[in-house]
């Protein structure tokens with residue numbers, strides 16, 4: 185064996201001479217990413233192997249996976265060592281066959297390396313993908329030119345714009361891999377396969393020379409226009425990478441290979457230096473940071489959660505139930521009346537039926553899933569479950585009463601969680617004699633759809649309970665962020681600031697559709713007033729006490745209660761298409777006149793600033809109070825809980841991109857104009873003075889003060 189460097193070995197299998205197979209083994213934990221030592225090691229190993237007596241070369245990886253792509257941490261850093269292109273040329277131009285042996289995931293630059301081998305063999309559990317799109321990038325090491333030459337442009341477009349991980353069997357069908365190995369026997373099978381290729385005198389297949397599939401698409405440019413107009417494309421609003429990928433595939437179809445590569449390089453450069461990709465790369469790491477809790481050691485016990493109780497079969501309770509059932513965990517759901525129980529279960533069934541109709545799972549599965557839900561009218565039926573989640577409406581007295589009962593009925597060692605979105609969990613826990621078992625698990629609405637869960641650490645919550653709530657959230661496919669007890673926790677506390685300003689803007693004469701448009705253009709799916717119309721303006725409004733004091737009061741008094749009455753802030757036609765309402769406009773103008781402020785017009789930037797800066801300011805206070813562990817957790821709550829656009833990285837990342845100094849200056853200007861509610865958070869002053877960023881604030885344990 186020759187050790188090439190710390191991460192690369194070269195060994196030979198078989199007797200010297202033509203039967204010998206060179207095996208290059210890469211071992212660079214955790215995911216064999218293409219760092220400078222990996223590229224250097226590969227280049228040198230191929231250099232030596234091609235100069236040896238070997239008749240073929242196998243490239244294989246140690247650890248959990250084949251190469252999972254470029255080293256994402258290195259983008260934007262200085263280029264060192266051999267380039268990936270040099271390694272790829274060395275492989276592709278090798279005078280003896282090169283076989284890539286794939287296990288785990290061959291992703292991004294990893295698959296692009298494998299595509300420079302002459303043949304690919306994979307174990308059945310392996311997956312291949314070009315997921316660069318999720319990082320705001322395109323496959324920039326030849327992937328956009330080679331993949332269409334194997335699977336055809338149509339499939340390549342789908343493959344690269346979704347970033348899907350394709351199972352080995354499907355890769356075999358499409359020609360992306362040439363052979364399947366036996367699970368657990370990859371090395372031996374790959375060597376035998378290489379030997380067989382040599383024995384059969386198979387050619388040195390270069391994907392770049394494979395022109396049939398792209399040439400066949402030259403006369404059908406409409407595949408690109410159709411793809412751009414497809415339903416999937418609607419999800420790309422604001423993202424740069426999908427369009428750049430389409431342009432690359434067009435180049436693959438219409439240009440010679442080397443020119444296509446040049447086009448890929450230009451477009452890759454544009455993306456890798458963009459703010460959008462920087463944000464999406466940040467999100468990649470932020471998603472992995474959330475699970476790391478400074479004072480909850482990794483080895484903290486995770487308690488068994490094999491059964492769950494949910495209290496309340498309303499929208500939240502039903503959605504929460506579905507999450508557990510989907511993960512194969514049975515749920516007992518408790519309501520106070522049979523009618524409420526029936527209604528809740530009917531909604532769950534209807535949701536499942538819709539999913540089945542959309543092809544998410546077979547229709548028979550609906551009954552199987554429903555059978556995992558045990559309806560009950562008594563809390564005592566929760567005496568045996570491992571985790572209980574209370575999801576009744578937000579009333580402290582009722583919640584305390586429920587927790588006092590749970591204290592009597594729940595088995596010792598059961599986790600008692602509340603889905604409250606704002607109430608004080610310490611107070612809820614005080615209703616029990618076991619506050620260390622009480623925790624918040626705040627799901628976002630709709631709970632079966634939104635990925636976010638705020639796991640709320642109360643004063644006495646034990647480390648095991650925290651770790652179990654986090655890991656259980658992960659198990660049901662959620663992204664959990666640990667937060668502390670404070671009104672609204674992290675997400676709703678910041679949302680309240682945005683809501684306050686949205687209302688203030690109206691009082692100053694901005695129209696609801698102007699406010700909504702600013703947030704839509706920023707990247708949100710809808711603005712606060714469209715949201716209000718959707719949810720119903722009359723939530724929390726009462727005819728008896730309404731006195732026309734707010735714009736909402738006046739709208740509700742006119743029975744403009746949102747989409748359900750075909751009128752709210754907007755007017756709606758029979759297809760629920762909104763249009764600006766002259767009635768709303770009149771009311772808003774009257775309020776603005778009353779406010780004593782001169783009528784003014786707002787630019788989109790004015791509005792965005794007024795809505796986003798208060799969120800950043802509140803986020804800074806949350807961070808300083810240690811109610812979130814790190815700024816990137818706040819960002820993940822906003823991305824997965826409220827659909828903040830991932831290409832803007834979350835409010836705190838956005839603040840870092842603006843520059844904390846700029847944020848400070850603007851807050852001070854708004855403070856001078858509107859008063860002390862705009863006073864900058866002390867942390868913003870500190871970071872601006874030191875030239876720091878929110879991202880540079882070290883992670884801290886959650887404060888339980």
Ligand code: 3H9
Nearest residue numbers: 214215217252253254255256257291292293323324325472
């Ligand atoms: C690219 O290839 C561009 C090219 O086209 C052009 C180049 C010119 N780099 O996810 P996990 C870390 S772009 C650096 O928890 P899993 C990760 O942060 C790349 N680090 O494990 C974590 O660190 P920590 C295209 C990376 O088993 C640890 O590894 N490729 C990278 O659940 C474990 O990760 C991709 O986008 C990386 N590329 O999932 C693939 N990947 O432990 C990105 C991971 O300190 N990676 N880390 O928190 C993945 O999708 C998953 O990591 C993978 C494993 C499926 C591989």
